[in-house]
Amino acid sequence: MTGATLTPRPGAVVGRAPLGGWALADTRALIGRTLRRSLRTPDTLLMGIALPVIIMAMFVYVFGGAIDTGMAYVDYVVPGIVLLCAGYGASTTAVGVASDMTSGLMNRFRSLPMRPAAALTGHVVESMVRNAVSTVLVVLVAYAAGFRPVAGPGAWLATAALVGAYVLALTWIAVCMGIVASSPEAASAFSFAIMFLPYVSSAFVQPETMPRVLELVARYQPVTPVTDTVRAWLTGAGEARPWVALAWCAGLFLAARVGAVVLFRRRTR
Amino acid sequence: MAPMIATHGLHKRYGATHVLAGVDLAADDGTVLALLGPNGAGKTTLVNVLATLLRPDAGRALVGGYDVVREPQRARTVFSLTGQYAAVDDLLTGRENLRLMARLAHLPAATGRRRADELLDAFGLADAADRLVRTYSGGMRRRLDLAVSLLTRPRVIFLDEPTTGLDPRSRGDLWAVVRDVVAGGATVLLTTQYLEEADALADRVAVLDRGTVIAEGTAAELKRRVGPAHLELELADGSVRRLPTDGSVPDARRLLAEVEAAGLPVAHWRLATPTLDDVFLTLTGGAHGATAPALEEVPA
Incomplete structure (x- = not known):
């Protein structure tokens, strides 16, 4: 142990603020961290792809023959599968946030002269990147299973933007769940709740085939307009309701974003 | 000179529990203050x-003259x-952890990289620097954790139960x-x-119990408050007797002569000075009386 290594500095000296300020530099450092973590836990990404693919196989090959949607079932169901994949992938962010909150790492961040909420942003950006990868892979698998979209480049771009907005909103909800969860295990329960949302929507069957109460739930929950819009843009079937879909995503995003700030402050007082 | 760490009348409640009930403390520059107390005394708070x-x-x-509530970023x-x-x-390597925390x-940037390398060397982690922390032993994790906290060469270091769960060598x-x-x-x-840790490291010791400092001073001062040293005699039948002494050679010689004259069958004897355990138990109302009367039998 060398004395010089451990000798304190005479005064509080920090580096000069970089271009864009410390907040941006902190956020970049923490995005780097979450992306590294992501690459080192490929099981999270694999699970995020395997699960939707298995569910797609079940619905296309097992139940699909018995479900009449007036079009090729694979074309009907793939938009829903894509959203299920995105939702599940976003929800796993809750586990990462909860593990930071409970492991002492968040306390270390908070004891540094940085903006600790930058750690949350790191998780959100990681979720966006991971879900972009898994969504593309799921669409490719769907193509192999017979999915034949008719969309042009514009519709594909619009779809990507809408799915991105959906993932962003769900990821921030997951961040809230991660902040309030007492443990990473508890936070993982959120994934299951999110997984079930698409079942009571237009993702797998048409809502009008459901009992009255469920039909109302399905019709007025956020997954339905997003699914309908993606389906209409990609396959030309049904009615696109982009403004309803976007309003849902924007509303959920804003509520969760504000919620995350409030919950984070309360939890870290 | 103003103390580097100072608290004045700190209070903190969680619901009905008064975790800190008016804590006053001070630690001078370049000293170690040990905060001693049982679980739930309020140390971590x-x-x-x-x-x-x-x-x-x-x-x-x-802390360092900065009010932790009004100027947290400076503190x-x-x-x-x-x-x-x-x-x-866990999912970063030791080196990545150090570099990330240096950035934060x-x-x-250059200082951060250099400090990371220096500390990896100083803490014997150079060989494990590029392994994921997930693969580290408990002792290595604690060493890395400590290395992270020394990155900035801080003037004040808070260590919250740093050796809990460490083996004797890591503790050393x-x-x-x-x-x-x-x-x-x-x-x-x-x-x-x-208590041994406070005794070994601290210039001053504050004993915290139920949110208040119940005693403060050097380890020696606290021990004096408990009472004198004593000769501890273990008799042939396994019973123990304790004789108060001032610890000087003449006094010990006198006591041993008395013991011999009384014909007590002594198997072993030793000079026992009060430990911080005695201090602690005496101050917190434990049953461990330190001033046993002469030749009174104490259960072994």
Whole structure:
């Protein structure tokens, strides 16, 4: 142990603020961290792809023959599968946030002269990147299973933007769940709740085939307009309701974003 | 000279529980203050207030002259915190952890890289530097955690039960680090349940019980409050007798002569000085009476 290594500095000296300020530099450092973590836990990404693919196989090959949607079932169901994949992938962010909150790492961040909420942003950006990868892979698998979209480049771009907005909103909800969860295990329960949302929507069957109460739930929950819009843009079937879909995503995003700030402050007082 | 760490009348409540009930403390520059207390005494809460993680309900706390409530960002450039659980990222390597924390501590990039390498060497982690922390042993994680907290060469270091769960060798290593940083001029506030640890490291010891400081002073002062040393006699039948003594050679010789004259069958004897255990139990109303009358039998 060398004395010089451990000798304190005479005064509080920090580096000069970089271009864009410390907040941006902190956020970049923490995005780097979450992306590294992501690459080192490929099981999270694999699970995020395997699960939707298995569910797609079940619905296309097992139940699909018995479900009449007036079009090729694979074309009907793939938009829903894509959203299920995105939702599940976003929800796993809750586990990462909860593990930071409970492991002492968040306390270390908070004891540094940085903006600790930058750690949350790191998780959100990681979720966006991971879900972009898994969504593309799921669409490719769907193509192999017979999915034949008719969309042009514009519709594909619009779809990507809408799915991105959906993932962003769900990821921030997951961040809230991660902040309030007492443990990473508890936070993982959120994934299951999110997984079930698409079942009571237009993702797998048409809502009008459901009992009255469920039909109302399905019709007025956020997954339905997003699914309908993606389906209409990609396959030309049904009615696109982009403004309803976007309003849902924007509303959920804003509520969760504000919620995350409030919950984070309360939890870290 | 103003103390590096100072608290005045700190209060913190959680519902009906008064975790800190008016804590006054001070640690001078370049000294070690040990905060001794049982589980639930408020040690961690106090450290968390000083480390800007918790807002006190009342009172003031200053670290390096900065008020931790009003100027938390400035205070954070003075101190570092090593909590009870190693605050390192399992999915990063040791080197990546150090570099990340250096960036977040706003060290200049080149300094951060150099400090990371220096500390990996100093803490015997150079060979494991590029392995994921997930593969580290418990002792290695704690060493990395401590290395992270020394990145900025902080002037004040908070160590919250740093040796809990460490094997004796790792504990010795950590003690050596604490002595080194203090020799280098840092001020250390250390919480511990191990009285031996406070005795070995601290310039001053504050005993915390149910949210208040019930005694404060050097280890020697606290021990004097408990009472004198005594000769401990273990008799042939296994019973133990304790004789108060001032610890001087003539007094010991006199007592041993008395013992011999009384014809007591002594198997072993030793000079027992009060330990901080005695201090602690006496102050917190434990049953461990330290002033046994002469030749009174004490259960072994």
